[in-house]
Amino acid sequence: xxEYKTESKKVSxxxxxxxxxxxxxxxxxxxxxxxxxxxxxxxxxxxxxxRTYDIAQNYAFDYPNKxxxxxxxxxxxxxAALNRCLxxxxxxxxxxxxxxxxxxxxxxxxxxxxxxxxxxxxxxGAQMISFDEIGExxxxxxxxxxxxxxxxxxxxxxxxxx
Numbered sequence: 001x002x003e004y005k006t007e008s009k010k011v012s013x014x015x016x017x018x019x020x021x022x023x024x025x026x027x028x029x030x031x032x033x034x035x036x037x038x039x040x041x042x043x044x045x046x047x048x049x050x051r052t053y054d055i056a057q058n059y060a061f062d063y064p065n066k067x068x069x070x071x072x073x074x075x076x077x078x079x080a081a082l083n084r085c086l087x088x089x090x091x092x093x094x095x096x097x098x099x100x101x102x103x104x105x106x107x108x109x110x111x112x113x114x115x116x117x118x119x120x121x122x123x124x125g126a127q128m129i130s131f132d133e134i135g136e137x138x139x140x141x142x143x144x145x146x147x148x149x150x151x152x153x154x155x156x157x158x159x160x161x162x
Contacts, residue, residue, distance in 0.1 A: 009116070011039040011108050012091030016081030020099030021051040027099050028059050028067075036108035039095075042068045042085040047075035052099065 013031055017024060031041050043060070045053040053071060060069040068088050072081060086094070093115065095108065111124045 008038045009093055009112060010091035011036065011093045011095050011112065012085075012089035013039055013041045013095045013097055014082050014085035014089060015041065015043045015097045015099060016046055016078045016085065017043055017048065017052050017056065017099035018046040018075060018078075018081075019048045019050045019052055021048075021055055023100040024052055024055045025059075027097060027101050028056070030101075030103045030105075031097065032063070032066075033105050034103065034108045035106050036112055039108060040066055040068065040089075040091060041097075042070070042088045044081040044084045045069070045071045046077065046081040047072050 015027070020027075028041070028043075031039065041063075043056045045056055053069075056067075056069050060067045070084055070088065072084065082096075093112065095111070097103065107126060111126065114124050115121060
């Protein structure tokens with residue numbers, strides 16, 4: 001990405017998690033391995049009954065300046081968990097991740113470059129490779145000007161205006 005100048009605007013990655021012990025490590029690792037390094041990851045465990053919180057806690061301990069962990073004692077569902085994450089966000093941009101998502105290494109770098117170069121936009125999405133236990137199910141593309149349905153099912157980076 002050498003042809004673009006990437007300003008160092010912080011990306012707050014918000015992740016609501018619930019019983020995703022089998023996928024959480026790979027999801028967190030995909031954030032840690034981003035080529036864009038000015039990020040923080042805020043994880044809200046939404047009352048998990050498996051090892052999800054313990055896994056997240058280990059990462060928060062290993063990356064104390066990058067990962068914040070909060071916990072809901074009961075399952076309040078995704079919207080409430082994400083809203084709790086937003087209470088702790090300090091970045092200019094907000095990125096969404098789930099505990100079973102994997103971001104390609106240049107995701108944030110490309111999205112930040114786009115938003116920095118195009119201030120008229122406040123939301124940017126990306127293509128998504130859908131997969132499950134059996135394997136990949138294809139690539140889901142985003143139209144240039146998506147409607148509300150695409151905003152619900154796409155890896156997003158948002159401009160946070162406070």
